[in-house]
Amino acid sequence: MTLPIxxxxxxxxxxxLLACAAPLAAAAPKPLQDTLExxxxxxxxxxxxxxxxxxxxxxxxxxxxxxxxxxxxNFREGRRKYPMMTYMTExxxxxxxxxxxxxxxEQHPPYPAPRPGSATPAMVERGRVLAxxxxxxxxxxxxxxxxxERLTGVAPAIPGLVGLPRDYINAQFGAWRNKARRAHAPDxxxxxxxxxxxxxVAAVSGWLAAQTADAAIPPxxxxxxxxxxxxxxxxxxxxxx
Numbered sequence: 755m756t757l758p759i760x761x762x763x764x765x766x767x768x769x770x771l772l773a774c775a776a777p778l779a780a781a782a783p784k785p786l787q788d789t790l791e792x793x794x795x796x797x798x799x800x801x802x803x804x805x806x807x808x809x810x811x812x813x814x815x816x817x818x819x820x821x822x823x824x825x826x827x828n829f830r831e832g833r834r835k836y837p838m839m840t841y842m843t844e845x846x847x848x849x850x851x852x853x854x855x856x857x858x859x860e861q862h863p864p865y866p867a868p869r870p871g872s873a874t875p876a877m878v879e880r881g882r883v884l885a886x887x888x889x890x891x892x893x894x895x896x897x898x899x900x901x902x903e904r905l906t907g908v909a910p911a912i913p914g915l916v917g918l919p920r921d922y923i924n925a926q927f928g929a930w931r932n933k934a935r936r937a938h939a940p941d942x943x944x945x946x947x948x949x950x951x952x953x954x955v956a957a958v959s960g961w962l963a964a965q966t967a968d969a970a971i972p973p974x975x976x977x978x979x980x981x982x983x984x985x986x987x988x989x990x991x992x993x994x995x
Contacts, residue, residue, distance in 0.1 A: 818913065821855075823855035830844055862970070873961070881962070885958055885962060900983075911987055915962050940983075940986050941986060
């Protein structure tokens with residue numbers, strides 16, 4: 755049989771509970787700072803600024819603002835297909851997309867060292883030739899002809915290629931080939947991708963991923979015009995895509 759708890763003990767227990775709860779009640783939650791960095795926490799949850807990135811979530815820090823803005827619009831308008839990014843951008847106005855793009859373009863955390871690859875010497879050499887010289891026989895321009903001499907991109911709208919993982923580069927070539935990724939017409943990368951074999955894609959992605967990236971080297975301010983292939987995202991006339 756359970757004996758009733760004496761009244762003084764009940765009062766003591768209640769007093770202890772109140773004493774424990776008092777500090778919790780006194781500590782009011784701190785209001786969140788309404789900063790762009792705080793609002794973009796949903797972006798950095800996947801695109802972590804200090805990470806190299808992977809096949810799904812590439813590093814976007816330091817990319818030219820115009821390029822990032824174009825990609826946000828491409829996701830919003832269905833030229834690039836990835837449900838999470840479409841959901842994140844579908845109700846955002848252009849001005850806010852530009853603000854987001856500008857913010858990430860100004861972030862320059864250091865890059866990690868390249869990961870070791872498994873490419874054969876022949877593949878590495880083929881990738882180097884494609885990146886630096888292209889393949890005139892297939893009408894494939896060199897990567898450096900558009901993405902800058904150091905492959906760090908060109909302001910305002912051409913992205914850098916160094917520092918991207920091999921799997922991500924391969925995935926993007928596949929997306930262009932399968933029409934899951936498109937850009938403003940003329941879609942230069944879709945045309946280039948159609949001219950490359952699978953072996954060429956593997957070679958150039960392996961070579962690019964093996965290059966050491968330096969966050970202190972910004973995108974180039976300009977590049978020789980006209981580009982070797984018409985590109986709607988970076989038109990030679992300087993107009994909007």
